[in-house]
Amino acid sequence: MEVIRKYALLALIIVASIGTSIASHGPAAVEDEAETGDEFKPGEMILHHIADSHDWHFATIGEKGHEKHIHLPLPVILYSSARGLEVFSSDRFVDPKTGHSNISEGVYAEKGLAIHHGHISVIGDEHAHLYDLSITKNVASSLIGATLLIVVFFTVASRYKKGALSAPRGIQSFFEPIILFVRDDVAKNFIGEKKYSKYLPYLLTLFFFIWFNNLLGLIPGGANLTGNINVTFTLAVLTFLITNLSANWHYWKHILWTPGIPLPLRIIILPIEVVGIITKPFALMVRLFANITAGHIIILSFIGLIFIFKSVSIAPLSVAFGLFMNVMELLVAILQAYIFTMLTAMYIGSAIEDHAHEPDMDHGH
């Protein structure tokens, strides 16, 4: 009896799921999807969730034709020298046939603007240059992330101001070990005891910005900010500028005229090293972008499996794997933040280090 009771709940769940999935394979379920071009396209769904958008779409409820979109229309800000500054809600873009707001193929008739897959253009003058400065989903998410960072770290900082020597409490006790980790094991380790403090604010900001935004992107309905190559490009450019603007003469000498190797090789190595100045931040950019975007694509694909098979019996598999991938993405979130920060510290460190002369290095200087 005990054995039966122990496994009764598990057996009930299995039987219920098999039962519902058999029921959903009824004759009506499959034939209903008439070929009106409404078949589920997983690639489109995934790209829509990964990409930036002018409105923040949470869910769509209801049958085809009577759908209710739960979304947050975001402001569209356009500037051009001919038309000046225009600000309006992205709700104004409507589908010319149905009159409902449509952000992927919409027309704003009063102002003569059309939007096509996120690209806004002037009707009749497709090549007119419009600066799209809108608050898109990614911009809104980065503003939320920035606000979160400011709130959290000003709280932590004020706790230090009030009593630097007392034991940490509350939110300070969570962030203090992490801040100390970035300071000791990343900044001091790679940049050195003497010069790390100048670069520590940037490294801390970089770490927490990437980590918080990775996590915000994993919340259902969150925006894929760090998986946007423009964002990671900006972070990589910052690293590039900081590294190369604070580099000392030894760094440039090692790149342009590598000491210790014969002259013909130096000529060959010169272009490789010069390209290497660019490829290191480039790798930073692509690594973060690809990791985060790939994680989102995997989770979306597992959920999309349910819609591809049009059956709920795939759901236990989808939910299990999706949950596993989501938890793995939590690890990836902090790991990628750490990797980006550590490599930045490494590049800065190698750029500003004083040259430690080892006696057996045939350096020539």
Next chain:
Amino acid sequence: MLASLLLDGLAMAGAGIGAGIAVLGAGLGIGRIGGSATESIARQPQESGKIQAAMIIAAALIEGVALFAVVVCLLVVLA
């Protein structure tokens, strides 16, 4: 027209095969790291913290390279 269809099909096939080979490389590389990490921990259990940290970092860097390849394959499929 047949030529362009063939080209498209070959491009898709190339993208798929490329992604598969990238996963192969990443799996082999990270497997080796895991193997040597566990070996080292078996030899010196007291250093297991440092070895684990080094393993995770090396794995993340290799995964970065594999995802480079995935991005290229995605570009072939989507553009």
